[in-house]
Amino acid sequence: MIFASDLDQTLIYSVRSKGEIELEDMLPVELYEGRYISYMTKPALQKLTELAGMMAFVPVTTRIPEQYNRIFGIRETFNPPFVIVSNGGTVLKDGEVDQEWQSVVRGAVKQHCAGHTEIAELFAKISSSHWVKSNDLCDELFYSIVVERDRLPHEELESLRRQLAPLGWSYSLQGRKIYLVPEKVSKGAAIQYVKEKLGATYVYAAGDSLLDESLLLAADYALSPVHGELGRFYSEHPHIRFTEARGALASEELLAAILEHARRS
Structure with a gap:
């Protein structure tokens, strides 16, 4: 099994986007120019740790590799073997660019876009x-x-x-x-590639934006924070479940839902 998740405003939050939760109830996960700029709630980090013990955790982000590497709370804590960056345009395997995927994506972009x-x-x-x-x-x-x-x-x-x-x-x-x-650069295509590489048969996914939609549609079980672009665009969706909580508390809700579903399965 795989848990593939967007990061910003899905799992990690800035001071501006965190919502009503107090900053002292959160843990810093990103350091930039000597200051912390992104955080996770303590329960969310605990739940993510539990999930990562049950299945492969694959961070998925529109950030380029250098920006992803700033998120020490994800990179160092979980050391994920696969990371999808650049909106699916690049896959990192054990911290290095996966050249096979690099060639596939750039060839498709050149031919079709x-x-x-x-x-x-x-x-x-x-x-x-x-x-x-x-x-x-x-x-x-x-x-x-x-x-x-x-x-x-x-x-x-x-x-x-x-x-x-x-x-x-x-x-x-x-x-x-x-x-x-x-359009040939997508998180959905990248997770299908990683799924094949890991030999996985089931994918849980989470994401908040329209750029995450392809990822969520490629998953078997998909969740989205209601505060995000997807939540504003869709009042309801046949495949994507939306949280009730907003801000950083939404991360706790979606992780709890995935944990419960995985335990039942």
């Missing part, structure tokens, strides 16, 4: 310093754009979304970031 320079040119037509704070090409695969959310030009962005689809790219707004991602 428009080049990232073409996408950059489309975005540049609507971009403005009034609402764009930074724009980064991540892992030579996708764009991560930090924005002023209350200043977004929604009509222009919806037009961009429509232009991206026939070019094989997708658009996702998560918090203060816009992601422009080739």
Whole structure:
């Protein structure tokens, strides 16, 4: 069995996203420039430890490898043999880039998706310093754009979304970031690859954003924090269960549900 989970706002939380729980009731899990910036609740960490003892824990994130490596509370505590980073564009095996998957993904992107320079040119037509704070090409695969959310030009962005689809790219707004991602780069495809490598027959998965949807659809049992992009997009879903709790408490609820289901199974 596998537990494949998104990290940010699913298992780990910033001070801004943690919700009502007090910070002293949480444990730091990420260190950046000398300060802690992400946390887990103590019960969530205990439940995750129990789950990792029952099945393979596979962290799944849109972060690039360098950003994932900052999360010492996941990397050092669990030392997962497989980690999916860069939204599925890269798989780490024992901390090193899996070259087989690297070749598969980049070949598919080259064959089926428009080049990232073409996408950059489309975005540049609507971009403005009034609402764009930074724009980064991540892992030579996708764009991560930090924005002023209350200043977004929604009509222009919806037009961009429509232009991206026939070019094989997708658009996702998560918090203060816009992601422009080739459709051949997905967490769902990556977990299928890892599932085969581990010889697993059952996958539990958790994630909060539309970029996690492919991961959740590839799983046998899928959960999503109700506070996330998926929870706002769907009032209900035939395959995905949503938590009742919001913020960091949602991580405790979803981990408890998976533990209970795994014990029964």
